[in-house]
Amino acid sequence: MKFKLQYTDNSSKARAGLIATDHGEVETPIFMPVGTVGSVKAVQMYELKEDIKAQIILGNTYHLYLRPGLDIIKKAGGLHKFNSWNKPMLTDSGGFQVFSLTEIRKLTEQGAEFRSHIDGSKHFFTPEKVIDIQRIIGADIIMAFDECTPGDADFIYAKKSLELTERWLDRCISQFSETESPYGFNQSLFPIVQGCVYPELRKRAAENVAAKEADGNAIGGLAVGEPKEQMIEMIEVVNEILPKDKPRYLMGVGTPADLLDSIERGVDMFDCIMPTRNGRNGQIFTKNGIMNMRNSRWKDDFSPIEEDGASIVDTLYSKAYLRHLINSKEILGLQIASIHNLAFYTWLMKEARNHIINGTFSTWKPGMKENITRRL
Secondary structure (H helix, E strand, O other): OEEEEEEEOOOOOOEEEEEEEOOEEEEEOEEEOEOOOOOOOOOOHHHHHHHOOOOOEEEEHHHHHHOOOHHHHHHHOOHHHHHOOOOOEEEEOOHHHHHHOHHHEEEOOOOEEEEOOOOOOEEEEOHHHHHHHHHHHOOOEEEOOOOOOOOOOOHHHHHHHHHHHHHHHHHHHHHHHOOOOOOOOOOEEEOEEOOOOOHHHHHHHHHHHHHOOOOOEEEOOOOOOOOHHHHHHHHHHHHOOOOOOOOEEEOOEOOHHHHHHHHOOOOOEEEOOHHHHHHHOOEEEEOOEEEEOOOHHHOOOOOEOOOOOOOOHHHHOEHHHHHHHHHOOOHHHHHHHHHHHHHHHHHHHHHHHHHHHHOOHHHHHHHHHHHHOOEO
16 A cells, blocks of 8 residues: 655645555545445445445455355455455554443453454454454455554553453554565555544554554544543644554544544544434534434425535435435435445545645635534
8 A cells, every 4th residue: 555645735644645555546535435334225236336436445354254154255255356345445453342241351462352342252452463354354454453542541450451451453454564465456454543532542552653654553442431621632642653654544534524623633534323323313414514304494494405515415305305204214214324425435535635726725724614513
């Protein structure tokens, strides 16, 4: 994987770049739709490519390992062929999912023991096994195995957790260097900066990760319960240290406003389930604010979902029709809302990139942030 830093904003840390992988190029800043089990919920691959114009999507190691399983994925020739996505792909290591299984997992120096949320069967992830699993899944960018520390962890726990993550990272790097993709294309390993909300730990983690000289680096363990102000502070601490010539990936974040605030501080890559999950619950993000489509105010509003929206669904369907579908629990309503929100996120990243290139990001961002956070 290659990364070219193309433009920087004169009044902030915002950047525009280009990631080149064996499955194509990705323009940054970029939002990556989450395809947890090999699919982005309620969205077909051609819609992702042609309408939403996604450049890269995610898969999840934990979920794909359990279903459909590695044998099926390997027989298919990797996840790209299995789900018919021929563009770049990234896989989350499963660390966050294991972290979320608090009652049914056990962490040791060797790895993480957990029980499947599907059938209760027992499994054990080591750093080495997680690398091997991601090799088989076949994503272009794979993540190191880490412990995602809770946002309210005390300093002692956070320090021990970080030390474990750092030892696991060394094992991930060793296993990665000793293995190859089974499908003949290159894969890149991203380490993850942890450290909870403690600047001292985040600084240490970022310095350790930067020293690994990986193709790119990730910031994890944020947006997991800590106040927004602390999230921003940790991003600033970390990005002062992470190399400027490598992409920076903020994991699991977030709202459209969070993305703009993070771009302003030098983040290049994002993912989050929010556009699809919130869309399925009737929340629509637009250039002019946020709509709750369950509200009665939309019941006889026959204007387009968004007059100048980024997706074909925005002018094809009305607000009243979308409200009807969502309140009727029709699958089509979930699909329309998901497509709209993902297209909006993609559009927002493209707009931010254009303003960075044109040198107007810092003057454009405040007004755009005010617009997109308004409740309609």
